[in-house]
Amino acid sequence: MGKAKYLQxxxxxxxRISNGEWTIGSLIPSQRELARIFRVNxxxxxxxxxxxxxxxxxxxxxxxxxxxxxNTWTLMGNDFSPNWNENIAFxxxxxxxxxxxxxxxxxxxxxxIQLSKGELSPDIFPLESMKKVVKKVSGQxxxxxxxxxxxxxxxxxxxxxxxxxxxxxxxxxxxxxxSGALQGLQLxxxxxxxxxxxxxxxxxxxxxxxxxxxxxxxELKGVQLDEEGLDFNRISLSNEKGRSVLYTNPTFHNxxxxxxTESRRMELIEFCRExxxxxxxxxxxxxxxxxxxxxxxxxxxxxYGNVLYIGSLSKTLSPGLRIGWLLGPExxxxxLADLKMQSDYGSSTLSQYVAAEWLASGLYxxxxxxxxxxxxxxxxxxxxxxNKYLKNYADWETPKGGFFIWVKMKPEHKTARLFxxxxxxxxLLNPSKIYENSAxxxxxxxxxxxxxxxxxxxxxxxxxxxxGESVKALxxxxxxx
Amino acid sequence: MGKAKYLQxxxxxxxRISNGEWTIGSLIPSQRELARIFRVNxxxxxxxxxxxxxxxxxxxxxxxxxxxxxNTWTLMGNDFSPNWNENIAFxxxxxxxxxxxxxxxxxxxxxxIQLSKGELSPDIFPLESMKKVVKKVSGQxxxxxxxxxxxxxxxxxxxxxxxxxxxxxxxxxxxxxxSGALQGLQLxxxxxxxxxxxxxxxxxxxxxxxxxxxxxxxELKGVQLDEEGLDFNRISLSNEKGRSVLYTNPTFHNxxxxxxTESRRMELIEFCRExxxxxxxxxxxxxxxxxxxxxxxxxxxxxYGNVLYIGSLSKTLSPGLRIGWLLGPExxxxxLADLKMQSDYGSSTLSQYVAAEWLASGLYxxxxxxxxxxxxxxxxxxxxxxNKYLKNYADWETPKGGFFIWVKMKPEHKTARLFxxxxxxxxLLNPSKIYENSAxxxxxxxxxxxxxxxxxxxxxxxxxxxxGESVKALxxxxxxx
Numbered sequence: 001m002g003k004a005k006y007l008q009x010x011x012x013x014x015x016r017i018s019n020g021e022w023t024i025g026s027l028i029p030s031q032r033e034l035a036r037i038f039r040v041n042x043x044x045x046x047x048x049x050x051x052x053x054x055x056x057x058x059x060x061x062x063x064x065x066x067x068x069x070x071n072t073w074t075l076m077g078n079d080f081s082p083n084w085n086e087n088i089a090f091x092x093x094x095x096x097x098x099x100x101x102x103x104x105x106x107x108x109x110x111x112x113i114q115l116s117k118g119e120l121s122p123d124i125f126p127l128e129s130m131k132k133v134v135k136k137v138s139g140q141x142x143x144x145x146x147x148x149x150x151x152x153x154x155x156x157x158x159x160x161x162x163x164x165x166x167x168x169x170x171x172x173x174x175x176x177x178x179s180g181a182l183q184g185l186q187l188x189x190x191x192x193x194x195x196x197x198x199x200x201x202x203x204x205x206x207x208x209x210x211x212x213x214x215x216x217x218x219e220l221k222g223v224q225l226d227e228e229g230l231d232f233n234r235i236s237l238s239n240e241k242g243r244s245v246l247y248t249n250p251t252f253h254n255x256x257x258x259x260x261t262e263s264r265r266m267e268l269i270e271f272c273r274e275x276x277x278x279x280x281x282x283x284x285x286x287x288x289x290x291x292x293x294x295x296x297x298x299x300x301x302x303x304y305g306n307v308l309y310i311g312s313l314s315k316t317l318s319p320g321l322r323i324g325w326l327l328g329p330e331x332x333x334x335x336l337a338d339l340k341m342q343s344d345y346g347s348s349t350l351s352q353y354v355a356a357e358w359l360a361s362g363l364y365x366x367x368x369x370x371x372x373x374x375x376x377x378x379x380x381x382x383x384x385x386x387n388k389y390l391k392n393y394a395d396w397e398t399p400k401g402g403f404f405i406w407v408k409m410k411p412e413h414k415t416a417r418l419f420x421x422x423x424x425x426x427x428l429l430n431p432s433k434i435y436e437n438s439a440x441x442x443x444x445x446x447x448x449x450x451x452x453x454x455x456x457x458x459x460x461x462x463x464x465x466x467x468g469e470s471v472k473a474l475x476x477x478x479x480x481x
Numbered sequence: 482m483g484k485a486k487y488l489q490x491x492x493x494x495x496x497r498i499s500n501g502e503w504t505i506g507s508l509i510p511s512q513r514e515l516a517r518i519f520r521v522n523x524x525x526x527x528x529x530x531x532x533x534x535x536x537x538x539x540x541x542x543x544x545x546x547x548x549x550x551x552n553t554w555t556l557m558g559n560d561f562s563p564n565w566n567e568n569i570a571f572x573x574x575x576x577x578x579x580x581x582x583x584x585x586x587x588x589x590x591x592x593x594i595q596l597s598k599g600e601l602s603p604d605i606f607p608l609e610s611m612k613k614v615v616k617k618v619s620g621q622x623x624x625x626x627x628x629x630x631x632x633x634x635x636x637x638x639x640x641x642x643x644x645x646x647x648x649x650x651x652x653x654x655x656x657x658x659x660s661g662a663l664q665g666l667q668l669x670x671x672x673x674x675x676x677x678x679x680x681x682x683x684x685x686x687x688x689x690x691x692x693x694x695x696x697x698x699x700e701l702k703g704v705q706l707d708e709e710g711l712d713f714n715r716i717s718l719s720n721e722k723g724r725s726v727l728y729t730n731p732t733f734h735n736x737x738x739x740x741x742t743e744s745r746r747m748e749l750i751e752f753c754r755e756x757x758x759x760x761x762x763x764x765x766x767x768x769x770x771x772x773x774x775x776x777x778x779x780x781x782x783x784x785y786g787n788v789l790y791i792g793s794l795s796k797t798l799s800p801g802l803r804i805g806w807l808l809g810p811e812x813x814x815x816x817l818a819d820l821k822m823q824s825d826y827g828s829s830t831l832s833q834y835v836a837a838e839w840l841a842s843g844l845y846x847x848x849x850x851x852x853x854x855x856x857x858x859x860x861x862x863x864x865x866x867x868n869k870y871l872k873n874y875a876d877w878e879t880p881k882g883g884f885f886i887w888v889k890m891k892p893e894h895k896t897a898r899l900f901x902x903x904x905x906x907x908x909l910l911n912p913s914k915i916y917e918n919s920a921x922x923x924x925x926x927x928x929x930x931x932x933x934x935x936x937x938x939x940x941x942x943x944x945x946x947x948x949g950e951s952v953k954a955l956x957x958x959x960x961x962x
Binding site: 011014015017018023024055071073101104105107108119122123125127130131132134135137138139141142143144146147148149179180182183186190192210211212215276278303304305306308314318319320321322328329331332338341342343344345346347348349350351354 | 492495496498499504505536552553554582585586588589600603604606608611612613615616618619620622623624625627628629630660661663664667671673691692693696757759784785786787789795799800801802803809810812813819822823824825826827828829830831832835
């Protein structure tokens with residue numbers, strides 16, 4: 001004798017749910033249809049559905065049928081429905097905002113004009129040099145096992161030499177190789193900061209588009225920028241002394257492109273020292289200056305081990321290498337190295353070899369010269385196009401380096417709406433709301449990624465959208481005399 | 482006028498502390514010495530020290546001077562002193578056990594005989610093939626940007642084909658490329674499990690040597706193994722239904738080397754389905770069978786998306802590539818892919834290309850044949866040596882694959898003591914206490930890593946230590962008639 005009929009139906013439905021054919025949130029076939037498929041009475045179908053409801057996998061929706069609500073994993077309290085609300089907590093870690101997820105996904109879609117992507121254009125990628133370096137490394141390969149907790153020593157030595165040229169004295173023992181700046185931030189958030197630590201940061205900030213700090217129970221507090229950079233006078237530490245940290249991206253700030261002045265840097269270091277406010281300096285855009293070399297890093301002015309410094313090859317050479325670095329007092333770095341071992345047992349050996357070769361051979365500095373030249377042309381083109389097409393709708397400043405122009409829209413043009421309309425026309429841009437909650441009206445335009453012609457085309461399309469809105473707004477208003 | 486003298490002393494000391502010259506826990510120079518160095522009165526020195534004490538950086542120790550107690554980062558509540566207690570929580574994430582940290586550190590020390598290391602010997606590493614593959618890949622390089630959230634499609638396709646041969650049907654969309662199995666576990670712990678989830682796992686288990694699950698607030702509950710593998714009859718789910726998960730390593734289990742039988746696998750899948758207990762199957766040793774191919778993975782028997790399956794190239798090909806995979810229901814995998822993007826923006830593109838080439842070209846399967854041959858020789862040598870030298874002190878079983886022999890010591894030989902004595906003689910081994918708290922008396926010996934002669938030498942040394950203990954024990958006892 002086989003399995004009871006109703007259990008066959010239960011199994012059939014469970015299998016459809018688990019293999020993803022019937023996704024969470026979708027309706028399953030009607031009772032009548034199921035009865036027909038299995039050649040049973042409706043009462044048998046109802047018994048099966050009752051069983052599935054008891055297990056929490058489906059739910060009856062008044063008037064609309066029976067909906068899939070869970071699978072075994074979601075039953076543990078997770079929610080994976082595509083329409084999830086961004087305020088719901090998932091597991092311990094929060095999922096990123098819907099807009100951010102959408103952008104992440106579409107950034108690899110070549111049908112879109114990428115005004116969004118904070119990544120060098122493929123035509124700036126040093127393809128021939130990379131091939132040569134990888135080929136050279138292929139000849140040097142030794143059996144690769146796990147590396148030392150802090151990372152390959154040759155690479156750490158090369159990073160130490162590189163930092164020396166940027167004014168920072170750091171021995172290899174105080175350097176941790178990480179798989180990109182983001183991993184550095186994650187290690188800090190998991191390994192150093194306590195729950196309910198206050199994280200002061202620029203407003204707007206790239207960090208708001210991520211949820212690593214929020215997921216770890218930190219509170220983010222935005223600090224306004226003025227013309228010199230982060231305005232630390234607005235930091236009120238009354239209740240947060242010893243329970244707070246400052247995250248800053250002083251050089252070609254993402255998303256605004258701002259560059260903190262040298263005097264502000266000196267004042268900030270002093271303020272933080274006096275107030276025992278540790279600093280996380282995210283300096284991944286430093287090498288992308290266009291007009292002149294930026295002021296020295298905060299870290300170079302730090303005599304008290306108060307600054308953790310983050311750098312990376314992702315913005316300047318190749319995100320695909322996944323190589324960045326974190327430096328700070330040796331005791332802190334050792335702690336984070338242990339945590340990294342627990343997270344992923346270290347970064348790819350192959351990537352570490354390749355990165356070391358780029359830095360140590362001098363090829364990296366050569367490559368940077370070309371990057372700066374290309375970025376200068378791109379910035380020029382985009383500024384000209386903006387001047388020609390968007391100046392009635394927005395304001396902006398000229399960034400001195402990095403990838404981004406922060407385009408502040410006039411109040412009548414809601415950026416969320418602009419994002420949606422541009423998206424519908426195949427243009428991807430980053431609206432300000434992903435960088436701050438109560439957002440100024442702005443969009444971040446990257447001049448680094450899309451082909452020049454596409455950059456122009458995208459901006460012209462934006463102007464057409466904005467013009468349509470203005471005309472409509474005029475049309476809606478009573479005629480003017 | 483310069484800075485007040487006492488402030489110069491404060492600065493001087495802060496600088497020494499932060500740059501690591503004066504480590505936490507060490508004594509600073511005496512008041513008299515400081516007075517001499519700075520040519521000031523002792524009262525000025527005392528003013529400076531008072532300031533530093535008020536900031537929490539130093540502390541007076543009665544009778545022994547003044548000790549460094551903090552730096553800015555530790556002031557936030559962290560503790561990095563080298564003698565930290567393993568029970569103290571650091572940040573959100575726990576540091577790994579002192580013994581585990583010690584082993585991690587010494588595993589790259591070539592002066593030690595590595596009876597510990599769960600990694601293939603460098604002489605099994607396919608050096609020439611790896612050089613060829615990397616060279617081939619160097620010719621195929623395209624500008625590498627960030628990959629898709631789930632990982633490079635060509636690699637996911639190659640993994641899908643590989644899994645097909647192991648009895649698992651998985652489309653590339655249900656596969657997430659991770660930087661090794663450990664990262665897979667971390668993503669699951671952060672992204673899927675709620676705080677206070679119960680994690681059932683084999684007792685002993687490799688997972689106890691890590692703190693990823695504990696750090697995330699999970700409770701680990703060990704389940705005994707019998708001759709067929711994990712004995713699920715001992716799992717009591719009364720209070721934990723819907724709040725628990727099973728972690729298992731059924732194939733050549735780390736650390737015991739056990740292989741779960743096929744019938745136990747079928748029963749376990751059924752038990753977990755009935756009890757809605759999701760399974761994490763860690764299957765990283767599968768390809769390392771020596772005598773015959775192991776029973777199919779639990780995942781191949783899973784029709785309800787109840788199993789998350791983890792595999793890796795680290796054990797079989799190269800840990801340095803940092804390439805593993807995680808598969809499960811698509812909704813779960815998408816969620817974890819988003820989390821991975823937030824952790825490190827994906828694994829190294831170069832490593833992904835290289836891994837894809839190994840799998841797709843058939844070179845990987847060829848390499849495995851050699852690995853099995855070498856492991857067979859190594860297992861044979863170690864078993865013979867154990868039989869010759871340790872059989873009076875311990876018992877063990879013959880593993881059918883993987884890297885490890887679980888050597889159960891007779892009660893008079895405490896493994897913690899054996900670890901310390903062996904360590905003093907330059908031999909590294911893993912004592913059972915890192916795999917379970919109330920440990921059986923056992924040590925894990927890896928036959929995979931050290932040169933054959935060293936393996937023999939290490940075991941002979943152990944026998945000498947054990948013999949010494951026995952003699953001593955006899956000497957301590959009253960003489961027997």
